[in-house]
Amino acid sequence: MTTFVASLRYEFRMQVRKRTVWIVPALTLVLFVLIGGSLLRDLFDPGERPVDPRTAVVGLAVQLHALLSIGFGCLLADRLIRDDRLRVASILDATPASPRARLLGKYVGAGAATAIPVAVAYFGFAAAYAVDTGEPRALGWALAAFGAVFVPGLLFVAAFALAAPLVMPAPLFRVLFVGYWLWGNVVSPDMMPTLARTLVHPLGGYPLAALFDFHGIDGQEAWAGPIPGATLNALRPDPTPALAWLSIALLLIIAAAVLAGGHALRARRVR
Amino acid sequence: MRPLTLWRYEMRRAGWAAFLGPPIALVLGIMAALANPQPSDPTTARILLGALEMAIPLAAAVACSSLVGRDPARELQLASPTPYRVTLLRRMIVTLGWTAAVAVPAAVVLIATGWWARWPENHGAFAGQLTWLAPTVGLSGLAFAAGAVFRSPGAAGALVTSVWAIQQFFAGSAQAHLPGRLLYLFATTRGAAPGDWTANRLTLLGAGAALIVFALVLLGRSERLIGEEDE
Numbered sequence: 001m002t003t004f005v006a007s008l009r010y011e012f013r014m015q016v017r018k019r020t021v022w023i024v025p026a027l028t029l030v031l032f033v034l035i036g037g038s039l040l041r042d043l044f045d046p047g048e049r050p051v052d053p054r055t056a057v058v059g060l061a062v063q064l065h066a067l068l069s070i071g072f073g074c075l076l077a078d079r080l081i082r083d084d085r086l087r088v089a090s091i092l093d094a095t096p097a098s099p100r101a102r103l104l105g106k107y108v109g110a111g112a113a114t115a116i117p118v119a120v121a122y123f124g125f126a127a128a129y130a131v132d133t134g135e136p137r138a139l140g141w142a143l144a145a146f147g148a149v150f151v152p153g154l155l156f157v158a159a160f161a162l163a164a165p166l167v168m169p170a171p172l173f174r175v176l177f178v179g180y181w182l183w184g185n186v187v188s189p190d191m192m193p194t195l196a197r198t199l200v201h202p203l204g205g206y207p208l209a210a211l212f213d214f215h216g217i218d219g220q221e222a223w224a225g226p227i228p229g230a231t232l233n234a235l236r237p238d239p240t241p242a243l244a245w246l247s248i249a250l251l252l253i254i255a256a257a258v259l260a261g262g263h264a265l266r267a268r269r270v271r
Numbered sequence: 272m273r274p275l276t277l278w279r280y281e282m283r284r285a286g287w288a289a290f291l292g293p294p295i296a297l298v299l300g301i302m303a304a305l306a307n308p309q310p311s312d313p314t315t316a317r318i319l320l321g322a323l324e325m326a327i328p329l330a331a332a333v334a335c336s337s338l339v340g341r342d343p344a345r346e347l348q349l350a351s352p353t354p355y356r357v358t359l360l361r362r363m364i365v366t367l368g369w370t371a372a373v374a375v376p377a378a379v380v381l382i383a384t385g386w387w388a389r390w391p392e393n394h395g396a397f398a399g400q401l402t403w404l405a406p407t408v409g410l411s412g413l414a415f416a417a418g419a420v421f422r423s424p425g426a427a428g429a430l431v432t433s434v435w436a437i438q439q440f441f442a443g444s445a446q447a448h449l450p451g452r453l454l455y456l457f458a459t460t461r462g463a464a465p466g467d468w469t470a471n472r473l474t475l476l477g478a479g480a481a482l483i484v485f486a487l488v489l490l491g492r493s494e495r496l497i498g499e500e501d502e
Contacts, residue, residue, distance in 0.1 A: 020426030028433040035437065035445045070436050074429035171288035171337040171428060175296060175330045178432040182439055183303070191314070192303050 003097040007105025008112075011079070015113035024071040025117040032067060039063050039217065043129045050217055053138040057126045058208065059217040061145040064125075066185065066203055068118045069157055073177050076161035077170045079110045080262065093270055103162075103263050111158035118154070122146060141212075148211055148244075149204035152251040156202045159255035163262025189230035197224050198235035199247045200254065206247035210239040277353070281361045288337060289366040292330030293373040300326040301377075316389035319381055320402060321460045323374055328406040328456065329435050331370040336414035336427035338362050339490070349493045356490035363415055363483070367407065374403045392465055399459075405472040405479075406456040410435065412479030412486075419486035422496065454478065 015021055033040050039060045042048040050056045080103070083089040093099060126142035129135075157177075164173045184195040185203040197205045205224035208214040215221055224239040224247075237243060300322020304315050338359050342348055348355040381387040382396050393399050410431060417427035438445050438456050446452045446463035453467065453474040462468060490496070 020421055020423050020429075023421075024426055024429045024433065027430060028437070031434065031437055032441075035441055035451055036447060038441060038444060066440055067433065067436060071429040071433050074432055075425050077428075078425045169286060169288040169291075171286065171333045171424065172292055172295070174428045174432055175288070175292050175333045176299075178329065178436055179296065179299060179326065182436065186440060192306050192318070 001101070003101035004105045007097070007102045008109035009105075011106045011109030012113045015079075015110045016116060021075055021114055022117050024075060025068050025121060028067060028071055029121055032063075040125065043125065044132055049129075049133075053129070053133065053135040054141045054212065055214065055217060055219070056129060057138045057142045058145050058149075058212045058214045060125055060129075061122065061142070061149050062203065062208065062214075064118065064122050065150055065153055066181075068121065069153060069202070070178050070181055072114050072118060072154060073157040073161045073181075074174045075114050076110060076158055077165050077173050077177075079106060080162040080266075081165045081170060090270075099267065099270075100263055103259065103266075107158060107162055107259060110162075111154065114158075115150075115154050118150070119146065122150070145212065148207045148248065152207075152248045153202040153204055156251040156255045159258040159262075163258050163265075166262055166265050189227045189232070189236075193231040195232070195235070197222070197227065198232060199237075199243065199250055200235065201247065202251060204247075206239050206244040210241045210244035278361065278365070281358065282365050284342075285362045285365045285369075286334065286337060286341070289331075289334035289362075289369065292334050293327055293370045296326035296330035297322055297373055297377055312389045313391065316386045317460050319386050320390050320393065321457070323378060323381075323403040324406055324457050324459050325435075325439070327370060327374050327403050328410045329432070331367060331407045332410035332414040332431045332435070333428050334366045335363050335411040336418050336431050337424035338366075338415065339418035339427070339496075340422045340424055345496050349496065354491075355493065355496065356487050359415075359490060360483075360487065363411070367411060370407055371404070374407075375400070378403070390460070392459055392462065392468070394459065394468060398469075401472040401476075402459040405475040408479035409454075409475035410456060410479075412482035416482040416486040416489075419489040 029040070032038050039049075039056070040063075043056060043060065050059060078085075083092060092102065123139075123142060123146070126138055130138040160177065161173070164177075168176075181202075183192075185201065187194045187196055189197055195201060196203075199206060201224070209222070209224040214223065216223070224236065224243075226233040226236045226238070230236075301319065304318035304322065307315050307318065345355070348358060378387070378400060387393050387396065387399065394402070413434065414427060414431045417430045418424065421427050421430075435456065442455075442457070442461045443463070444451075446455050449467075452458070452462075452464055453471050455462065455471060456475070458468050458471040462471070
């Protein structure tokens with residue numbers, strides 16, 4: 001436990017002090033505002049913003065999660081292999097500290113630190129929206145959306161970002177990850193077989209549809225459930241709250257499995 | 272050292288990601304096109320051209336974003352007769368050259384099998400090569416410049432993939448105004464104004480070249496490379 005907490009605190013502080021952890025999401029948001037048409041601008045335009053505060057902040061969660069998770073995953077991709085690159089892994093392995101606890105500490109600490117700018121951006125915009133519209137409920141919805149949509153998705157991404165570079169170069173992971181993120185989250189299932197809108201959907205299709213009753217900013221989009229003619233519809237049952245929790249649990253189980261796989265791989269290499 | 276030996280060395284130093292990225296990205300793109308459950312010629316052709324216009328530039332650019340900040344003994348590089356920025360430029364040329372060696376045969380196969388012509392906005396066999404060349408140079412220029420600014424492959428890679436993804440997720444908004452249309456990476460397969468295609472391709476090439484020059488100027492300040500570094 002002490003190892004876990006010590007590792008978590010150290011990794012958190014090291015990561016949160018990295019300037020690039022703050023600069024990358026900030027630049028992404030600047031670009032996002034510059035291209036226009038996003039909710040970041042519309043939220044503060046009485047003529048354009050959604051009438052319902054829940055739709056507004058949940059829609060904002062979807063847009064920011066879709067976009068900022070990419071930088072989040074890419075920034076975390078060098079965290080585990082870094083110990084080997086700096087040639088400190090064998091020294092750390094020689095200490096009595098359990099490698100499993102160190103890995104978990106790194107996962108939670110570095111992941112949480114990289115997620116802080118994402119949370120600051122999301123809650124900052126949600127709070128500004130709540131003040132602008134005089135709707136404090138928006139903050140409650142923002143908290144709920146962060147817990148049910150952002151957190152499971154980011155934990156899922158972080159597990160792959162730490163473990164995958166053990167079996168491939170980190171830049172290759174970044175390419176495959178952003179390709180997966182587009183394919184597995186956004187591509188329409190009637191265009192090609194995809195995990196988008198299935199129970200394994202890190203953008204949170206099932207929680208969005210079943211827990212937040214969110215159907216797009218204009219109320220016309222389906223975020224979960226079967227699509228006529230699409231493949232993999234077996235993984236797209238009609239959304240219910242129970243399935244939304246199952247979807248969240250599936251993401252967490254996959255993340256745990258990937259992390260365990262990464263740990264086993266490192267342990268084998270050390271031997 | 273003979274120049275050829277130097278090029279061969281830099282080819283190895285460009286890294287596995289530079290070598291494996293473009294072919295893997297291309298194969299995945301082709302698989303996505305052929306897995307289409309409701310095949311209709313233009314859609315499949317569009318995804319095939321998309322593999323060239325979207326997947327190949329992404330792989331090349333992320334490899335270019337990882338060039339700065341990887342050498343363990345930068346002081347030695349900086350003290351060698353070959354300027355370090357020339358070494359890095361050489362690695363970038365090797366990366367882009369390999370990308371072209373993957374993209375051109377793929378384009379030739381698409382042209383020979385008729386898939387190229389099935390996408391209405393294909394712009395012909397010769398000028399149409401700008402489909403992959405312009406976004407590759409544009410995004411790789413941005414990647415190299417981001418690498419020179421951040422000196423961290425992670426941060427530069429994160430920025431490049433985020434720019435790529437913004438243009439994917441918000442294709443409509445990104446092309447709502449002229450500057451956005453001129454800098455849009457996927458004008459062949461997702462372009463909003465086909466009339467802007469040539470201007471868009473030339474702008475991307477120009478922007479890429481300008482960013483590479485910017486990176487080289489920045490890399491000339493060697494004290495930045497041995498100072499504090501973002502690990």
